[in-house]
Amino acid sequence: MTLEEVWKSYGRRPVLRGVDLVVPAGALVGIVGENGAGKTTLLRTVIGELVPDRGKVNRVGEAGYCPQEAVVNPLLSVAQHLELFRVAHELADVKRARELLAILGYAEPLEQRVGTLSGGTQQKVNLVLALMHDPPLLVLDEPYQGFDWHTHERFWELARHLKERGQSIVVVSHLIHDLAHFDTVLELRDGKLHQGVSTA
Numbered sequence: 001m002t003l004e005e006v007w008k009s010y011g012r013r014p015v016l017r018g019v020d021l022v023v024p025a026g027a028l029v030g031i032v033g034e035n036g037a038g039k040t041t042l043l044r045t046v047i048g049e050l051v052p053d054r055g056k057v058n059r060v061g062e063a064g065y066c067p068q069e070a071v072v073n074p075l076l077s078v079a080q081h082l083e084l085f086r087v088a089h090e091l092a093d094v095k096r097a098r099e100l101l102a103i104l105g106y107a108e109p110l111e112q113r114v115g116t117l118s119g120g121t122q123q124k125v126n127l128v129l130a131l132m133h134d135p136p137l138l139v140l141d142e143p144y145q146g147f148d149w150h151t152h153e154r155f156w157e158l159a160r161h162l163k164e165r166g167q168s169i170v171v172v173s174h175l176i177h178d179l180a181h182f183d184t185v186l187e188l189r190d191g192k193l194h195q196g197v198s199t200a
């Protein structure tokens with residue numbers, strides 16, 4: 001996927017000011033930036049939820065998006081969420097979703113209401129809902145918030161596995177020790193993407 005000279009303002013406030021981005025197939029791209037730099041705005045533009053004021057977004061197929069907080073309805077069970085997304089994505093079954101839950105170490109009953117799960121466990125469900133239809137592009141906004149160390153490691157194993165299958169992954173990260181996992185790290189600063197991370 002690529003972005004070419006993308007601009008986006010909220011009212012008079014420009015947030016993206018000529019963003020260029022190239023995400024090749026199988027690439028693992030990290031996006032960093034200060035609070036309010038526009039990272040979420042950028043991700044929502046990448047998936048097509050926001051339309052840029054100017055510039056071009058070229059996407060190959062659908063994108064899977066894991067926002068910061070995503071649970072559809074805390075009163076519905078995990079199984080009901082899987083079923084909702086199965087229907088939405090026109091999948092034959094939820095086999096892949098169960099496989100992904102297992103990879104992330106999900107150990108609760110599927111009948112449990114999402115609202116009664118711990119924050120980290122809810123985040124596993126969020127992630128699986130974004131991945132279960134195996135989209136060619138995954139866009140993840142701080143996907144491992146609340147994960148314990150073991151789950152964190154499992155997440156990176158899963159990311160490598162998806163990458164080997166040719167899926168591209170764009171991740172917003174705040175964790176400096178995670179940056180080594182990425183093929184490319186880009187910093188969103190002054191409304192543009194810059195290679196690497198500034199330490200100034």
Ligand SMILES: Nc1ncnc2c1ncn2[C@@H]1O[C@H](COP(=O)(O)OP(=O)(O)OP(=O)(O)O)[C@@H](O)[C@H]1O
Pocket residue numbers: 010015033034035036037038039040041042
């Ligand atoms: N719907 C909106 N309407 C108006 N302003 C918005 C809207 N969404 C975001 N903004 C503003 O745009 C700027 C960028 O917000 P955004 O959420 O994209 O930043 P971010 O880098 O993801 O921040 P954080 O690291 O805190 O999550 C902020 O100043 C925010 O207040």
